C-alpha cells in the first residue's frame with residue numbers, strides 16, 4: 001500500500017503537481033503522524049531531479065486539540081511535524097480548524113501559534129482551514145497587525161458544496177488576496193459518477209451517500225455530458241470546475257484544459273437542481 005502511494009506521489013511530481021496537503025492528525029492510533037512521515041520519505045526518495053524535489057511544497061495542518069492551549073504548544077506541534085517530515089521548513093502551516101464555535105478563549109492561542117511559527121521561520125507561509133467568512137476576516141486582520149500575511153484558506157468546496165457560505169468565503173478570499181484551497185472536490189466520491197443509490201461505498205460514507213445520491217441525477221448527467229464531449233472522466237470534469245473557480249490546481253487529467261463558461265453554467269445550474277448538498281464541516285465557523 002505504501003509502495004503504491006509512493007508511486008502515485010512520484011507520478012504526480014513528474015507531472016508537475018508540487019503542492020501536497022497533509023495534517024498532523026492524519027493517521028490514527030499507532031499510525032499517528034504517519035501521513036507526514038510517509039510524505040517526508042517520498043520526498044527524500046524521489047527519483048527525479050533536485051529541481052523537481054526542491055519544487056515540492058508541503059502544506060500541513062495543526063489540530064486545535066483541547067490540550068493545545070498556548071502558542072508555545074502550537075510551535076511544539078509544528079516542530080514535531082518538521083521532525084516527522086524530516087524537512088527544514090514547512091511550506092504552509094495551517095490551523096486545521098477554528099475553536100471559535102465551542103472554545104473561543106483558545107482561539108487566540110491558535111492565532112499566536114501561527115505568528116510564532118512564522119516568526120521562527122518554521123513555516124514559509126501560514127493558512128487556515130474550516131474558517132468561515134466572518135472568522136477569516138478577523139484572523140486576517142489580527143495576523144496583519146502582527147506583520148504575518150495569511151496565504152490560504154482551505155474549505156470544503158465543490159459542485160456539491162457551493163452554497164451561500166462558501167461563495168461568501170470565496171468572495172472574501174478574492175478581495176483579501178487569500179488563496180482558497182478546496183477540499184473534498186469530488187464530494188467524497190459522489191461526483192466521480194461511480195456510485196449510485198444502489199451501488200454505495202462500504203463504511204460510513206454510505207449513510208451520507210444514501211441521503212444525497214438519489215437527487216443527483218441531473219448533476220451527474222450534466223457531468224457525464226461534458227465528460228463525453230471533452231473525452232475526460234466525470235471526476236476530471238468535477239475537479240476542473242474547482243480549478244475554473246480558482247480553488248484547486250491538481251489531479252493529472254484535470255490539468256491542462258479549461259471548461260468553457262457555458263459548461264460551467266450548465267454544471268452549476270444542474271448542481272442547483274440537486275435537492276441536497278453536502279453537509280458542512282461542523283468545525284467551519286461563520
Ligand SMILES: NC(=O)c1ccc[n+]([C@@H]2O[C@H](COP(=O)([O-])OP(=O)(O)OC[C@H]3O[C@@H](n4cnc5c(N)ncnc54)[C@H](OP(=O)(O)O)[C@@H]3O)[C@@H](O)[C@H]2O)c1
Pocket residue numbers: 021022061096129130154155182183184185186187188189190192194201235281
Ligand atoms: N481541512 C479539512 O478539514 C479537510 C477535510 C477533509 C478532507 N481534506 C483534504 O482534502 C483531500 C481530498 O478530499 P476527500 O478525500 O475528503 O474527498 P474527495 O476528493 O471529494 O473524494 C475522494 C474520493 O473520491 C474518489 N475518487 C478520487 N479520485 C477519483 C478518480 N480519479 N476516479 C474515481 N473516483 C475517485 C475516491 O473514492 P473511493 O475511495 O470510494 O474509491 C476517493 O476516496 C484529503 O486528502 C484531505 O487532505 C481536508
